[in-house]
Amino acid sequence: MAQGGGAAPPPEATRGGAGRSIGVAIVVVVAIVTFVAGLGLGYFVFNPPPVKAVLVVGTNVPFPPFESYNDTTGKYEGFDIDLAQLVANALGEQMQVRNFQDFGVLLTTVGRGGVDMAVSAITMSGPIGATRNGSMSFSNPYYNANQAVIVLSSSTFTCPNSICTTTQVGNKTIGVQSATTSEGWVDTYVTPFDPNNATDIHRYASVSNEIDALRTGVYQLMIIDAGPAASIVASSAGAFKLAGTIITNELYGFAVAHGDPKGLLPTINSVFAQIKSDGTYDQLITKWFGP
Amino acid sequence: MAEPTAAASDRARAFLKAHRKSFRNAGIGGIAAAVVFLIVYYLGLEGVYDLSLAARILPALFQGAETTLGLVAVVIPVGFALGFLFGFGRTSHSWFVRSVCTTYVEFFRGMPPVVLVWFAFIIIILLITNVEFLNVRIQDPFAFATFMSVLALAAHSGSYQAEIVRAGIMSVPAGQREAAEAIGMTRGATMVRITLPQMLRVSLPALGNEFASVIKDTSILSVVGVMDLTFRGQNIVSRLFTSPTGGSLSSIFVVWVEIAVLYFVMTYSVSRLLQWLEQRYRVPGLEAAQL
Numbered sequence: 001m002a003q004g005g006g007a008a009p010p011p012e013a014t015r016g017g018a019g020r021s022i023g024v025a026i027v028v029v030v031a032i033v034t035f036v037a038g039l040g041l042g043y044f045v046f047n048p049p050p051v052k053a054v055l056v057v058g059t060n061v062p063f064p065p066f067e068s069y070n071d072t073t074g075k076y077e078g079f080d081i082d083l084a085q086l087v088a089n090a091l092g093e094q095m096q097v098r099n100f101q102d103f104g105v106l107l108t109t110v111g112r113g114g115v116d117m118a119v120s121a122i123t124m125s126g127p128i129g130a131t132r133n134g135s136m137s138f139s140n141p142y143y144n145a146n147q148a149v150i151v152l153s154s155s156t157f158t159c160p161n162s163i164c165t166t167t168q169v170g171n172k173t174i175g176v177q178s179a180t181t182s183e184g185w186v187d188t189y190v191t192p193f194d195p196n197n198a199t200d201i202h203r204y205a206s207v208s209n210e211i212d213a214l215r216t217g218v219y220q221l222m223i224i225d226a227g228p229a230a231s232i233v234a235s236s237a238g239a240f241k242l243a244g245t246i247i248t249n250e251l252y253g254f255a256v257a258h259g260d261p262k263g264l265l266p267t268i269n270s271v272f273a274q275i276k277s278d279g280t281y282d283q284l285i286t287k288w289f290g291p
Numbered sequence: 292m293a294e295p296t297a298a299a300s301d302r303a304r305a306f307l308k309a310h311r312k313s314f315r316n317a318g319i320g321g322i323a324a325a326v327v328f329l330i331v332y333y334l335g336l337e338g339v340y341d342l343s344l345a346a347r348i349l350p351a352l353f354q355g356a357e358t359t360l361g362l363v364a365v366v367i368p369v370g371f372a373l374g375f376l377f378g379f380g381r382t383s384h385s386w387f388v389r390s391v392c393t394t395y396v397e398f399f400r401g402m403p404p405v406v407l408v409w410f411a412f413i414i415i416i417l418l419i420t421n422v423e424f425l426n427v428r429i430q431d432p433f434a435f436a437t438f439m440s441v442l443a444l445a446a447h448s449g450s451y452q453a454e455i456v457r458a459g460i461m462s463v464p465a466g467q468r469e470a471a472e473a474i475g476m477t478r479g480a481t482m483v484r485i486t487l488p489q490m491l492r493v494s495l496p497a498l499g500n501e502f503a504s505v506i507k508d509t510s511i512l513s514v515v516g517v518m519d520l521t522f523r524g525q526n527i528v529s530r531l532f533t534s535p536t537g538g539s540l541s542s543i544f545v546v547w548v549e550i551a552v553l554y555f556v557m558t559y560s561v562s563r564l565l566q567w568l569e570q571r572y573r574v575p576g577l578e579a580a581q582l
Contacts, residue, residue, distance in 0.1 A: 023479070056431050062529040069518075069526050071351035098433040101516040105413065112420035114432040205514075208529030212543065 141251035159244030355523030374452025499565030
């Protein structure tokens, strides 16, 4: 056996073992990660932009009957969703619904083209609509809405002839959904004329939190678009009642990226025109808002 | 005839004796669960909430629980990998590695997970929609942003795990490392054969605690619209108000009780599993060594 004549072993021999294999393992892992990352980056850099096959639709649930998530079917449904499906059919594309938990984020995203189309009972008229028109483009209006006031059934709050104005709504605690026209109405017509800051406004990211808070008495008046208001009250099994309507004459439209770079608006508008003339629109109104 | 029976009963007695503690614990747990169940069931019989509702919403909640488990399956391994890497790095001799790892830990540990999750979501949406190059190539920024939120949660958990790993490594007495050096082990071999086996076993209780808490933390992802157990629960509550059966405080109660139970079952299973591992792999004689 050659024992090397009793000389000290070369340094490589003592520095072998687990220390070396760890080093090798780290190099291999880094190499693999870099390689895979490079592949991913290469895909983005060298491939041409993908051909569109899907219409990505952004929404914000729950806002019945315009949009909500059905636990039984596992699908998004509602008046807006049905209309969006018709648009997707006209474009010959699959529809992919994305639920943004924050309405404000949805509006920012659609304005910059992060989703192809936003369908979420978005008001396009009035002062709020004017602001929104600066950051996104709208289709023709497809719905004309007012605001409504919901209270607990036990509440004594009333409005003359069921028409509420700032006179009745001021000096109360009010719940609204953030970034909506309901919040805009309160901030435009109630807050500025309330020098003592007696009106307490609770802002909620989603309607479900807003409903929970009203039910548990966190605030007094819930201000929300009239369509969902009617449907929330009708099915609350007597827990809520409608105190009145706030006449705002808001128009809803589908929003697309600012300047419509993808050219979706002509198709959307032609779909709206067609369904209004062939009766589909009326059928959908009956389906979602009742006869 | 009598011989094997006696042997069997001896074996059974020995088995019972060996696992006496486990049986006692299982008994206590079972009784507690039964008492809670009976109270909740009694409230249902008394009409405090709707028993049929409790059964009806279960499929949707199970789907949500599946999503939650999926999130856990991503967050725990990614978090552990990050935690191990950065915790190991914090014990490094290089000031550069140490400072990078400390920055990571302090950054992700210093923010509430809900803020981190939102931050990751918004920043990806803004990045993709503002960079033209990405915007034309990524059709669905929502999916990217959601994935990044999950990773943010993993990074948050990773920062805690890094501290656990660091503490585990430091708990191994320096004398053992010196002894390993003295018998000619390399640094790598010392790490693999001496430090890591003890560190993993010492860290197991703390890691188990962190894993259990990660399961609950995944509920935070519902704020960006991930359809986990919490999101599905909130959605059911909001739909209760728009369904013909109507909603009331008691139906909200039953939804949240079921969510709580499902989270408890998941968390408890994991903590029992880790407790078993802890027993199985505890360092023999460690308690005596500390004295």
